[in-house]
Amino acid sequence: MLEKLKELSNHSQSKYYSFPVSCILECQDGTTFQGVNVETSSPAAGICAERNALFQALAMGYQKEDFVRIHIYSRSKNNITPCFICRQALLEYAKPDLEIISYTDDGNTEIFHLEELCSHPFQEEDLA
Numbered sequence: 001m002l003e004k005l006k007e008l009s010n011h012s013q014s015k016y017y018s019f020p021v022s023c024i025l026e027c028q029d030g031t032t033f034q035g036v037n038v039e040t041s042s043p044a045a046g047i048c049a050e051r052n053a054l055f056q057a058l059a060m061g062y063q064k065e066d067f068v069r070i071h072i073y074s075r076s077k078n079n080i081t082p083c084f085i086c087r088q089a090l091l092e093y094a095k096p097d098l099e100i101i102s103y104t105d106d107g108n109t110e111i112f113h114l115e116e117l118c119s120h121p122f123q124e125e126d127l128a
């Protein structure tokens with residue numbers, strides 16, 4: 001998986017922050033969706049790797065129950081986790097026990113679950 005993620009990160013469009021991120025979202029049926037971060041000169045117009053993969057999956061008809069885990073890679077020495085915008089999107093469209101596996105460049109992995117990264121989420125029910 002790490003080699004796939006490294007290769008995929010070469011497609012990242014990260015010319016402003018030079019921080020390529022790649023991810024692979026796994027579904028229960030074995031289908032995977034790949035994502036990379038895409039930056040633009042107007043930062044808000046870009047997208048993170050995680051949402052890139054998630055939104056592709058949704059566009060193909062996959063739903064919350066289908067997502068099993070997401071693998072995330074960056075060249076950071078640290079095991080990165082999804083940013084808070086991606087956490088919000090994942091909370092909306094993935095189950096709380098979604099596994100998040102973070103890989104560093106030298107192969108260290110750390111496993112998280114979505115719910116542990118979002119202890120007090122803003123959710124659909126809060127709009128009532």
Ligand SMILES: [Zn+2]
Nearest residue numbers: 048082083086
């Ligand atoms: Zn993000």
